[in-house]
Amino acid sequence: GIQVEQSPPDLILQEGANSTLRCNFSDSVNNLQWFHQNPWGQLINLFYIPSGTKQNGRLSATTVATERYSLLYISSSQTTDSGVYFCAAGASTGGFKTIFGAGTRLFVKA
């Protein structure tokens, strides 16, 4: 099945800094999502992006499906961006199984 690897595992930023989170996946995918889990455990869907580029405010994401990676950009980080960012991928050949990466834990300092 698909394997999903995220890097870096941990990241500490000063408020206002920019960052790039990476997600590599081992096979062709039809489904690539980015989630943010806040310190209270709530998971919010940030992007559904099996290919191409999307932007939502200070966040943007790019998936290059042919090269099997996706990037999440956070610009002008804020303390509320702290939490864990997960990448999740799936392929139609695997049914509706969505595989989550181990996450990138982000802490933004004031």
Place this chain on the structure above:
Amino acid sequence: SQTIHQWPATLVQPVGSPLSLECTVEGTSNPNLYWYRQAAGRGLQLLFYSVGIGQISSEVPQNLSASRPQDRQFILSSKKLLLSDSGFYLCAWSGPGQVFQPQHFGDGTRLSIL
């Protein structure tokens, strides 16, 4: 708009006791439904998914089971809980059909087994 409800938010159960966690979705019809478990400090593991009433796919062998008695209701159960069943359980939904669509999560249930 669509909403997803999970309850209870926290649960403490003794080893060997039964379990029933419920998830309901509002504002959509025939959603795909999912149960995930998250161990402390780790990623999410898909336990079950359902594409329709009575249709359940199990991804991980365990002493848990799932049922979908109504279109927008998804239940996670166990007859006898093990210590290893502790964790954070999350229900999710996505749009209907045989294609991937964005998943949206409930607030989760923190389950502690004593």
